[in-house]
Amino acid sequence: EADIYQTPRYLVIGTGKKITLECSQTMGHDKMYWYQQDPGMELHLIHYSYGVNSTEKGDLSSESTVSRIRTEHFPLTLESARPSHTSQYLCASSLGLGSPLHFGNGTRLTVT
């Protein structure tokens, strides 16, 4: 079973606040991903990393930023949250190219 953890599970914050969504995995996977999921819509890739100090933007434009200082940790930061950022954010990791993704349980963010 995949061991990938996201905190917090739920977050309600006001507009303009800075937030960091945490994601950690204990499998030693090099590749990590952040997806955004809205009801009835496809998962959209917003950031990915192929290893330490490597980060790339995904297909969906996002105002968030990520960092990868340690293999197991891939936090996502929003400097100034807005209501348009309200969504579910899913973190995932994989062993390598072609390997399946393992997902965390997500952070449901609501910006008021």
Place this chain on the structure above:
Amino acid sequence: QKEVEQDPGPLSVPEGAIVSLNCTYSNSAFQYFMWYRQYSRKGPELLMYTYSSGNKEDGRFTAQVDKSSKYISLFIRDSQPSDSATYLCAMRITQGGSEKLVFGKGTKLTVNP
């Protein structure tokens, strides 16, 4: 045209029914095909992972890939209320050092006792 099309449902069946979930795709370069199951307020979990055309069976679940028709299916036999979830298909291309993974919108399934 979206690269991956999946009927969002919702689909409601009685317990014990055979369920068929389907996705079509337009990009013939897709190499890997996956089905994920997502329970409410949880992340997607991998159910089936296939590479080639044909069938792959795992317990009550069978994944079918038809590359010539660009069509994949997931069959659930003897469906149970615990199978109630959203099922996401996903397809992947890996070329050189990069990859592209595309998800369907998901089909919400309810199995009624």
